[in-house]
Amino acid sequence: MPLMPKRVKHRKCQRGKIKGKATRGNRVSFGEYGLRSVERGRITAAQIEAGRLAVMHFLRREGKLVIRIFPHKSVTATPTETRMGKGKGEVSHWVAEVKPGTILFELSGVPEERAVAALGRVAHKLPIRTKLAHRRAQA
Secondary structure (H helix, E strand, C coil): CCCCCCCCCCCCCCCCCCCCCCCCCCCCCCCCEEEEECCCEEEEHHHHHHHHHHHHHHHCCCCEEEECCCCCEEEEECCCCCCCCCCCCEEEEEEEEECCCCEEEEEECCCHHHHHHHHHHHHHHCCCCEEEEECCCCC
């Protein structure tokens, strides 16, 4: 079942621009290792689910995975071979808008080399460039 909101105020929303760097959700908080976005973009619910499945299959129920992004924004599309006009299309899928620096996935309870390999598999499923992030020691 793909991720999507239970209810929204407006079913169809405009595209908009993704500006700036992430000021929230940019630190590893729930795990030891994280996957940080390097560039801005839109990640679909299907891509998030594909990343989750790749990690769970690789780790075989070992460790804990936390998904830090959620697809709140709807994307509409009109059917192919439809003429211009006739209004905005129906909602086709949901996306999460990601800024540079956003932590996408977090992993804990596994050794570092296993975590790096698992998060590398997630990175292959995503349409944006990412890098590995570690939890900083709290001083």
